[in-house]
Every structure is written in structure tokens, then in C-alpha cells.
Amino acid sequence: MNILTTGMGWIDHTPGGLNRYFADYVKAMTQQGHSIRAYITAGGEKTSAPEYVEEVLREQGRKGTLDRVRAFRQAVGSRDSRWTPQVYNPHFALYASLIGRGQLPRGIPIVTHFHGPWARESMVEDRGASSGQQIRYRMKKTVEKLAYNRSDKFVVLSGYFQTVLEQEYGVASDRIHRIPGAVDTDRFRPADNREQIRRELGFADGDRVLFCIRRLVRRMGIDRLIRAMAKVKSDVPGAKLVIAGDGTMRSELERLTAELGLGDSVRFVGRVSNEDLVRWYQAADFSIVPTVTLEGFGLVTVESLACGTPVLGTPNGGTKEILEPFHPELLFRDDSPEALAYTISAVLRGNVVVPDRASCREHVMQRYTWQQVARTVTGVLEQAIGERHKRVVR
Incomplete structure (x- = not known):
């Protein structure tokens, strides 16, 4: 037609x-x-x-x-x-x-x-x-x-x-x-050489990499995620958070990061190309979706899962609809910094069973x-x- x-x-x-x-x-x-x-x-x-x-x-x-x-x-x-x-x-x-x-x-x-x-x-x-x-x-x-x-x-x-x-x-x-x-499953797919990509992006072998790509605006909850990282850092010293994207809150978020002494644990990389976005997903141990409100679907969630990377997300809007039927343990209790910190630390410590990378990919291939x-x-x-x-x- x-x-x-x-x-x-x-x-x-x-x-x-x-x-x-x-x-x-x-x-x-x-x-x-x-x-x-x-x-x-x-x-x-x-x-x-x-x-x-x-x-x-x-x-x-x-x-x-x-x-x-x-x-x-x-x-x-x-x-x-x-x-x-x-x-x-x-x-x-x-x-x-x-x-x-x-x-x-x-x-x-x-x-x-x-x-x-x-x-x-x-x-x-x-x-x-x-x-x-x-x-x-x-x-x-x-x-x-x-x-x-x-x-x-x-x-x-x-x-x-x-x-x-x-x-x-x-x-x-x-x-x-x-x-x-x-999601374009030909573009967003697991890496053949994930460890090499991690090295190229500057990560050490013991780093536990968290990736968050969002517009840096109020409703995305990035400030809450940064506050959560203060607790995560003390629980899991090797935790590293990479924040991609830009927006009106960037300067405020960078100041918050400095005030909390997280300069060595939180990295802002700004806007990334389509090709680099895939590499960040592939390199990460987990993607984080901390949206507070108006998450209509959660495209970043299925992009990450298509690359084999599990997603931890707030139980709001479309994110909940994607993650709950797949693996409800991937959902935070709520969107508070405390809830984010608790689940991220528990997952990184191995206290919560999460799906493997092949299961994440398969969930997308069957539904999205x-x-x-x-x-x-x-x-x-x-x-x-x-x-x-x-x-x-x-």
C-alpha cells in the first residue's frame, strides 16, 4: 500500500x-x-x-x-x-x-x-x-x-x-x-569479541560496567542513579557507571557526581554514534533504565537485551511491561536512589540470579x-x- x-x-x-x-x-x-x-x-x-x-x-x-x-x-x-x-x-x-x-x-x-x-x-x-x-x-x-x-x-x-x-x-x-x-536485531546483537571491546573502551578486567543511555532531563531519573552509585561504590568497588546522552541537566549531573566523590566511578561520554552505542551495550555487564515517569516503551531496554546485556529498570511504564514477564528480578522495587542501590549491589555481588546473555537475546527475538x-x-x-x-x- x-x-x-x-x-x-x-x-x-x-x-x-x-x-x-x-x-x-x-x-x-x-x-x-x-x-x-x-x-x-x-x-x-x-x-x-x-x-x-x-x-x-x-x-x-x-x-x-x-x-x-x-x-x-x-x-x-x-x-x-x-x-x-x-x-x-x-x-x-x-x-x-x-x-x-x-x-x-x-x-x-x-x-x-x-x-x-x-x-x-x-x-x-x-x-x-x-x-x-x-x-x-x-x-x-x-x-x-x-x-x-x-x-x-x-x-x-x-x-x-x-x-x-x-x-x-x-x-x-x-x-x-x-x-x-x-529493534534492528542485525545491528543490535551480541559481540563476537566482547572482551576486546571492553579493553578498547578502557575497562580493566575486574570492572563491573553499568551503562545508561538517556536524554539528560529530569524525568529520566539520572540524578537518582548517580546518588545510588555512592552506595554501590562502597559495596562493589569495581562498579563503573557510564552515562551516554546529553540534555539540559548535564552540568547539574556532573556537579552532583563531583560532590559525591564519584569521579572515578561515573563517566559521562555525551552523545554516541549508532555504531558506538552498540559497542557500549555489548561491553556492559548491565544496562540501567532509571526513568521516573512517562516511559512509553523503553526502546533502550530491548536494544540492550538484543545485545545480550541484561537490563535493570524502574517499574514504570513500558519498562515494567518488557521486564516483568521476562525476569521480574530485573525490576527495582521503586525509583528511589535507595531501591536502585539495593538491587544494583545485590546483582553485582551475585545475590540475585539474572538471565544469561543468550536468554536476553532470545527474549527479543521472540517478541520485538x-x-x-x-x-x-x-x-x-x-x-x-x-x-x-x-x-x-x-
Whole structure:
């Protein structure tokens, strides 16, 4: 089928879970045999995106929010008239907000991927309730509702986000399809030479390596993980925590690390390339996902497991849904520094039985592959097309 889809950014330009999902998703749907026309923005800069993914900004340079939204609208409106979409599949409410049904061929359905409550995420990060913040929150919520009110169906990656979509946006449950995320299992796989990779990354033989890749923002819980490391360090002197990613909290987190005397135990490596990300997963003894709230799926969790590396995560949102049926002992009791420290120390000391690397990989191969996701999403799109066609014919 012909699928018109809009995302946000591109993964090699703007790292993040939504952009990683979108890049792998459009690739998987193309491999499924669909014809894709996808639109993203990287600020007009060149990316590694394939030919069926188009940058909506024609010139480089920083553009305001309204400029980007208008650029998506213009790109959709000026698409090749010889190619007619059968379904519109947006992935980010803001960039879909000005694309109304009047711009689309009559009778095509809109199937929206819901990747999270954009307005509430902003409120969590702002940590305030000033009048200006409240105004911005209400504006974002209005934009979201505008986009979602047009949608025929929704795809969510977790039961947690299905609940959010129902309770915060009033979407009926029969319009929502839960289809977990997936991982490129050819890219994210166990290393053939894990010990060599560990040496190349600067680890000694006795080091117990913990890896955490997150945006360095409030809801990710990195500050709690660093506080937990103060206790872990005293329990397991060889414990080393590597924090990858960047964000508004980086300076604050680096100061906290210094204040707690963890300079030799916690390393910040900033943004890492797609290739290096795989190496970090492969080298680690455990990945840590300390998210406090709004963890819609936990793509980093399945990436790590696909590389054979067990994941310790907070019992919040999508992380719990991935880990609990696999090995519940991998879940922290809660998201407090004390709970994180207790489980990390217990695991590193060998007091808790954890799955081996082959079992981690197998869990992903059975449940979180793009081939499975592409087939299931295709079924949802076909259903939406059929139902919309019946309504139009009447």
C-alpha cells in the first residue's frame, strides 16, 4: 500500500527514541513491500535518510516552530500527484497539526502513532507552574487534541500509553491498537569479541560496567542513579557507571557526581554514534533504565537485551511491561536512589540470579522484531482503509 507518514527528526541528526523508532519503522514497512513517502526535519541539514524520506526545510538554519509546522504542511501539499497515498500515518502531533483532511485525498484514513503526551512531558521537565508554563502547556494540549480528533485509529507501544491516550485525550479503547516497539536485531546483537571491546573502551578486567543511555532531563531519573552509585561504590568497588546522552541537566549531573566523590566511578561520554552505542551495550555487564515517569516503551531496554546485556529498570511504564514477564528480578522495587542501590549491589555481588546473555537475546527475538511489528501494523492500516472506505461509500 501507499503510506504517507510524518515523523519528527532523523536519528543521526537528533538522537532519541521517537526518531530511532521512526527510522527503523519506515525501513521495515518498505521491506514489507509498502511504498513510503516520509517527511522529517533536520533543520535543512543533510542526513543519512534514504530516498523515500524527505527533509521538509529547503534551507539550512534554525527555524522557528511555526516555520517547521508550515514546512510539513507545504511538503505534504506539494507531494508528487502521480503517487496517491492510501493512508496517512503521523508520528508527532505538532508536525501533523496543520495537515488537515482537506490536504489529503478524500476518504483516506489517518492512523496515528502515539509516542507520548507531548504537553505533559514539557510540564514535567519545566518543573514549574508559572502562568507562562501553564499557557504553553494548554497550547500544546490543544495542538495534540486537534491532531488526534482527526484520527481514525491509533497505534501505541505499551499498555501504559494506551491508558494515557484513553484517560488524558478521551480516545475510545476500540480505536487503539497496542503494538510493542522493536529493534534492528542485525545491528543490535551480541559481540563476537566482547572482551576486546571492553579493553578498547578502557575497562580493566575486574570492572563491573553499568551503562545508561538517556536524554539528560529530569524525568529520566539520572540524578537518582548517580546518588545510588555512592552506595554501590562502597559495596562493589569495581562498579563503573557510564552515562551516554546529553540534555539540559548535564552540568547539574556532573556537579552532583563531583560532590559525591564519584569521579572515578561515573563517566559521562555525551552523545554516541549508532555504531558506538552498540559497542557500549555489548561491553556492559548491565544496562540501567532509571526513568521516573512517562516511559512509553523503553526502546533502550530491548536494544540492550538484543545485545545480550541484561537490563535493570524502574517499574514504570513500558519498562515494567518488557521486564516483568521476562525476569521480574530485573525490576527495582521503586525509583528511589535507595531501591536502585539495593538491587544494583545485590546483582553485582551475585545475590540475585539474572538471565544469561543468550536468554536476553532470545527474549527479543521472540517478541520485538521489526518483521513482527511491520506485519501487525500493516493489518491495522488495512483495517482502517476498509472501514474508511465503507463510510465514504455510504
